[in-house]
Amino acid sequence: MNPEMTAELKRYTTPLDLGALKTACANCNLREICLPAGLTPHEVDQLDELVYVRKKVKRGDTLYRAGAKFDALYAVRSGFFKTRVTMPDGRDQVTGFSMAGEILGMDGISQDKHNCDAIALEDGEICTIPYSHLERLSIEVPSLQRHFHKVMSREIVRENGVMMLLGTMRADERLAAFLLNLSQRLNARGYSALEFHLRMTREEIGSYLGMKLETVSRLFSKFQANGLIAVDQKYVHLRNIEGLREIYAHHTR
Amino acid sequence: MNPEMTAELKRYTTPLDLGALKTACANCNLREICLPAGLTPHEVDQLDELVYVRKKVKRGDTLYRAGAKFDALYAVRSGFFKTRVTMPDGRDQVTGFSMAGEILGMDGISQDKHNCDAIALEDGEICTIPYSHLERLSIEVPSLQRHFHKVMSREIVRENGVMMLLGTMRADERLAAFLLNLSQRLNARGYSALEFHLRMTREEIGSYLGMKLETVSRLFSKFQANGLIAVDQKYVHLRNIEGLREIYAHHTR
DNA sequence: CGACCGGTTGAACGTCGTCAACTACGGTGG
DNA sequence: CCACCGTAGTTGACGACGTTCAACCGGTCG
Secondary structure, rough: OOOOHHHHHHHHHHHOOOOOOOOOOOOOOOOOOOOOOOHHHHHHHHHHHHOEEEEEOOOOOEEEOOOEEOEEEEEEEEEEEEEEEOHHHHHHOEEEEEEEOOOOOOHHOOOOEOOEEEEEEEEEEEEEHHHHHHHHHHOOHHHHHHHHHHHHHHHHHHHHHHHHHHHOOOHHHHHHHHHHHHHHHHHHHHOOOOEEEEEHHHHHHHHHHHOOOOHHHHHHHHHHHHHOEEEEOOOEEOOOHHHHHHHHHHHOO | HHHHHHHHHHHOOOOOOOOOOOOOOOOOOOOOOOOOOOOOOHHHHHHHHHHEEEEEEEOOOEOOOOOOOOEEEEEEEEEEEEEEEEEOOOOOEEEEEEEOOOEEEEOOOOEEEEEEEEEEEEEEEEEEEEEEHHHHHHHHHHHHHHHHHHHHHHHHHHHEEEEEEEOOOHHHHHHHHHHHHHHHHHHOOOOOOEEEEEEOOOHHHHHHHOOOHHHHHHHHHHHHHHHOOEEOOOOEEEOOOOHHHHHHHOOOO
């Protein structure tokens, strides 16, 4: 964790000052997908204690690094993040991309230190959720506990899906699955399901999908040639969602 | 979930009868690695409320299936399990192998239904942990809550490792990593780190590692030819752990 | 005993990685 | 403003690694 962040954490976690800087969850437009989902209005009020502190991040900023002490989770308010793990020999693997409403940092709980790096791929804002507060409040608000368990479990399920992707699917199936997943998540956030700008490079896509950037590039071209998508650098337009689904699910071999 | 199991759950979860059938966690020799690890003796006593119910399973039995209603976690007391996810088109992926002291079923929390199948690869015993009890007791025993979070987080970290494996490593590196991981986990449970019997088939290893059974078989032969291991069907003897570590970590290319 | 399942091994093939050249884009500084 | 550089992306040729298909072996169970 970088120095400013630790400082900021300290500043806002101990004596509960202020109201201006605090992001009242009750008013947050991400309530449905972020941590407090499923709470009654009364319970959401109690969340003020959780001291969600908003913080701006710039493209390239690191939320936390593997090995850094774990003391907080991060809820993405806006922006786009990647998480990645690195092997001793330097090879690394992107383990996920996160967007608004998703929670980062749960890997750190097990060992009190983070297991991966979380890096912003564009400017954005995050809410810092000190883990000790979450623990305390979970005891008082059972539905928060339940919801947090669901969030962690969802991450486990998501990773199961990625294992399936990496373990049994071919390169074109992986990329189709990736595009469909992005499309669905963007759509759930009110963006177009058919047109969007990729926030990550071909290399990052490749790392996530277990293939080389050249293969990603070639597949984009192939999909375009087949009329499935239109691509121009980071801009993507899904022209034939059903066709992509067929590649993903069926793949006539 | 199969019918008998649901019946058994119902039988033991509602009125807390008996002491004979209940597996007192306080006396369980897995205390260090299973759920209650990190609790004070007093707190462990409270765990009686959790109603860990022991149940025997036979090779081939299914603990739960994808889609089945989720209502309990399972702690492995003995035996060996695999979990797997299945795609609509029938292809499947082994997502993990579980042994004594490990917890199964956390994938079910997110949607109140299981996301994968859990299947016994040998006879064993499991403790059923009704999730509702765990939720209730977590509120009364903060260190149980904390420990459960750690268990879930550890699963996330483990899956990160598998993603690294599948995404960036070559077949021989994967198999070396797999053998070293097995060795280390068996050793932590008091078994030999150097000699063991595989409980799974070549196909299951291959599915887990994202390769075909023939490749697994060929690599076993190659490792044997290089003096790294001795294999005879399911029996494995690690002859040169350092050599395996070099393949796994360094891989002079 | 025969059938079946799990495992091993060989040969041919194909997908994807490697290496390399080239293009496009964006930011910086003269 | 344009020239320049570095980074990101595209495309081709070639080769390696792992898959596919197939034959064969050994143990186990009906």
